[in-house]
Amino acid sequence: MKALDIALKDMTRSFRSFFAIVFMFVVPLLVTGMFYFMFGNMANDGGFNLPKTQVIIANLDQGGPKFQVNPKNIPGGRDADTMGELIVNILESDEIAELIEVSFAPDAGAARAAVDTQVSQVAIIIPPDFSEQFADQDGEAVIEFYQDPTLTIGPGIIRSIMNRFMDGMAGVKIAVNVFQDEADSSDYAMTGLVVQGYLDTSLALREDPEEDLLDVRAPSSAPQSEEQESQNLLLSIISPIMGGMMIFYAFFTGASTAQSILKEEEERTLPRLFTTPTSQTTILSGKLLAVFLTVLVQVIVLILAARLIFGIQWGDFLSVALVAVGIVFSASSFGVFVNSFLKNTKQGGVLFGGVLTVTGMLGMISIFAIGSPAASQMGDTVSLLVPQGWAVRGLMQSMSGEPVSDLLVTTLVLLVWSAAFFTIGVWRFNRRYA
Amino acid sequence: MTNSPAIEVLDLQRSFGDTKAVQGVSFEVRQGEIFSLLGPNGAGKTTTISMLSCLLRPDGGDAQVMGHSIREDPMGVKSVLGFVPQEIALYEDLTARENLTFWGKMYGLRGGALKARVEEVLDVIGLRDRAKERVGKYSGGMKRRVNIGVALLHKPQIIYMDEPTVGIDPQSRRNIVDSVVTLKDQGMTVLYTTHYMEEAQELSDQIGIMDHGKMIASGTHDQLVKLVGGQTRIDLTLNMEAGAVLEDWRAVEGVTQVSAEDGLVTVLVDDSNAVLPRLFDVTNRLAARITSVDILEPNLEAVFLHLTGRALRD
Numbered sequence: 001m002k003a004l005d006i007a008l009k010d011m012t013r014s015f016r017s018f019f020a021i022v023f024m025f026v027v028p029l030l031v032t033g034m035f036y037f038m039f040g041n042m043a044n045d046g047g048f049n050l051p052k053t054q055v056i057i058a059n060l061d062q063g064g065p066k067f068q069v070n071p072k073n074i075p076g077g078r079d080a081d082t083m084g085e086l087i088v089n090i091l092e093s094d095e096i097a098e099l100i101e102v103s104f105a106p107d108a109g110a111a112r113a114a115v116d117t118q119v120s121q122v123a124i125i126i127p128p129d130f131s132e133q134f135a136d137q138d139g140e141a142v143i144e145f146y147q148d149p150t151l152t153i154g155p156g157i158i159r160s161i162m163n164r165f166m167d168g169m170a171g172v173k174i175a176v177n178v179f180q181d182e183a184d185s186s187d188y189a190m191t192g193l194v195v196q197g198y199l200d201t202s203l204a205l206r207e208d209p210e211e212d213l214l215d216v217r218a219p220s221s222a223p224q225s226e227e228q229e230s231q232n233l234l235l236s237i238i239s240p241i242m243g244g245m246m247i248f249y250a251f252f253t254g255a256s257t258a259q260s261i262l263k264e265e266e267e268r269t270l271p272r273l274f275t276t277p278t279s280q281t282t283i284l285s286g287k288l289l290a291v292f293l294t295v296l297v298q299v300i301v302l303i304l305a306a307r308l309i310f311g312i313q314w315g316d317f318l319s320v321a322l323v324a325v326g327i328v329f330s331a332s333s334f335g336v337f338v339n340s341f342l343k344n345t346k347q348g349g350v351l352f353g354g355v356l357t358v359t360g361m362l363g364m365i366s367i368f369a370i371g372s373p374a375a376s377q378m379g380d381t382v383s384l385l386v387p388q389g390w391a392v393r394g395l396m397q398s399m400s401g402e403p404v405s406d407l408l409v410t411t412l413v414l415l416v417w418s419a420a421f422f423t424i425g426v427w428r429f430n431r432r433y434a
Numbered sequence: 435m436t437n438s439p440a441i442e443v444l445d446l447q448r449s450f451g452d453t454k455a456v457q458g459v460s461f462e463v464r465q466g467e468i469f470s471l472l473g474p475n476g477a478g479k480t481t482t483i484s485m486l487s488c489l490l491r492p493d494g495g496d497a498q499v500m501g502h503s504i505r506e507d508p509m510g511v512k513s514v515l516g517f518v519p520q521e522i523a524l525y526e527d528l529t530a531r532e533n534l535t536f537w538g539k540m541y542g543l544r545g546g547a548l549k550a551r552v553e554e555v556l557d558v559i560g561l562r563d564r565a566k567e568r569v570g571k572y573s574g575g576m577k578r579r580v581n582i583g584v585a586l587l588h589k590p591q592i593i594y595m596d597e598p599t600v601g602i603d604p605q606s607r608r609n610i611v612d613s614v615v616t617l618k619d620q621g622m623t624v625l626y627t628t629h630y631m632e633e634a635q636e637l638s639d640q641i642g643i644m645d646h647g648k649m650i651a652s653g654t655h656d657q658l659v660k661l662v663g664g665q666t667r668i669d670l671t672l673n674m675e676a677g678a679v680l681e682d683w684r685a686v687e688g689v690t691q692v693s694a695e696d697g698l699v700t701v702l703v704d705d706s707n708a709v710l711p712r713l714f715d716v717t718n719r720l721a722a723r724i725t726s727v728d729i730l731e732p733n734l735e736a737v738f739l740h741l742t743g744r745a746l747r748d
Binding site for chain 1: 487488489509512513515517519521522523524525526527528532536537539540541542584
């Protein structure tokens with residue numbers, strides 16, 4: 001009972017502190033709010049739509065073996081009698097119509113001139129023997145990609161689309177070569193059938209070229225309006241940020257609340273507590289309970305506030321509860337652990353500026369690296385060196401709807417971290433006041 | 435006051451590294467009396483009181499507080515005493531009432547009894563009207579009163595007060611001294627530490643004089659004064675460095691001790707009327723001039739000077 005009294009007293013003091021309230025609740029929500037309005041406005045204004053890249057095509061392909069690709073597998077559903085037409089159809093397809101605007105040139109010179117005069121940003125020149133070279137075992141099918149050297153994003157997107165298409169076609173070419181090793185090289189009809197078969201298969205696997213470029217996730221499989229899609233994209237950006245902010249500041253709260261042990265020592269109220277008929281175990285338990293309850297209140301309030309203000313989907317109740325428990329235990333025990341190494345509150349500046357900031361940033365690397373797959377993979381690994389990283393991982397798992405069994409593992413790891421921090425911290429404090 | 439002891443201290447010892455803060459201190463405090471530990475800063479008073487309140491574990495010796503050993507039964511000791519620390523030990527971001535309520539809980543009070551006692555103590559310390567204000571907004575004197583009020587919450591049999599008047603204005607000091615007398619009148623045993631001779635002299639039934647971690651004398655005021663043989667103390671200042679006259683003054687008939695500190699020369703004499711003219715004669719011969727004279731009847735200051743050869747000052 002006395003432990004609870006001490007905890008409630010500490011919480012009253014914490015929640016009366018303007019500084020504490022700002023750092024516990026206002027700052028995490030404010031930072032997320034800034035991202036929300038920044039990206040929200042962009043989404044509402046169509047800010048995510050890049051300006052269309054002007055592409056001029058000189059399709060000079062005169063054809064090779066006759067083949068007919070199944071129209072349902074060609075973007076736009078149109079027929080293609082040559083490889084050149086196939087490329088044109090892909091670039092004219094509705095799926096990437098928002099990204100590029102296609103026009104045509106009668107010859108290569110006109111196409112290059114359009115780029116030189118900045119009428120177009122990219123010229124794609126398909127040579128006359130493109131289909132023939134493609135079907136020829138020893139042939140080399142090459143497309144000329146001519147771009148404005150001052151531009152990067154638009155031409156980069158077109159180059160990416162073309163590269164992915166050509167990668168797929170490389171597989172087809174290998175198949176053609178293998179077939180021609182076994183058959184009469186002049187059997188264009190058979191070659192056409194093989195090409196058609198592989199094209200059908202290849203194109204069927206990549207029905208939406210845009211999907212290869214943008215990783216847009218949506219929680220619902222139901223058809224969504226443009227506004228809903230924009231909102232989902234916004235949430236996919238700010239949800240990890242909010243989660244990261246919550247974890248970052250929960251660890252700060254754990255450390256600053258645990259610092260009340262040192263603060264009370266300096267204010268001489270801790271020695272006075274030791275003169276009352278209250279055991280040292282009870283006093284320390286009360287202090288630790290205060291840390292735990294304060295972080296718990298912070299996490300619950302932030303989860304609910306973020307849900308109400310930003311509409312963040314944290315995941316199902318059980319998952320969120322598991323992660324919240326992990327965050328609360330790890331943040332509070334980490335605070336006790338770190339403070340047990342301090343001699344006085346003056347050293348707290350080093351604690352907050354150094355240890356917590358560095359471990360916090362390390363833990364959130366995976367969030368900052370979301371946009372870069374390679375960096376994200378490395379970030380995921382590095383962030384797991386600190387408890388904040390495991391907490392972030394747990395939240396991401398919950399938000400992406402991963403099974404509870406996966407979350408249990410993450411929570412278990414957090415609890416193991418917590419047990420280690422707690423044991424060392426309490427041992428050191430007990431020894432200090434023995 | 436009864437003859438049964440409230441506190442019995444036997445050969446208490448405590449060191450901090452190589453520093454022996456308390457060296458074999460023994461004394462006894464009877465129930466209902468005020469016992470003052472008097473001594474300069476660093477004498478070992480706070481270390482002694484910290485051991486008696488179970489904040490520090492003694493290296494040697496023991497003490498019984500209302501029959502509870504500070505070594506064997508610290509919780510028993512804590513349950514019968516109230517402790518007023520030297521510094522203000524309160525939560526400044528809580529109100530006076532919240533502070534008292536919290537500390538009352540730490541002393542085991544609950545429910546209606548706690549609530550009633552908090553109001554009683556607020557009346558005792560005269561802060562009921564301002565009980566809703568945060569302690570941080572109080573003046574130093576008001577904080578001191580709350581600091582004392584906390585120690586009274588559970589109606590302890592013994593109260594320890596560790597230099598409660600340090601650094602406060604004369605009016606607040608007067609209030610605190612008066613409140614200590616009131617506590618004694620209510621039958622409480624008070625262990626009081628101070629380096630102010632006047633407080634010890636005014637308040638105490640028994641006085642223990644400490645220096646360098648040792649109890650150098652103890653007894654009633656009259657008993658202690660007898661140690662200096664009823665000598666009178668004369669404080670003098672000169673128009674020149676005191677060092678020039680010290681040796682000659684020591685040779686004056688009737689002078690038993692001479693010391694100088696910060697330009698003030700303290701002389702212990704048997705008969706001030708007889709000795710003072712001789713001191714003026716000697717001073718004149720040395721071409722010096724006495725600029726002020728203060729004659730003090732035998733007191734604790736003189737006792738301390740007699741016992742240690744030093745004045746009882748910071």
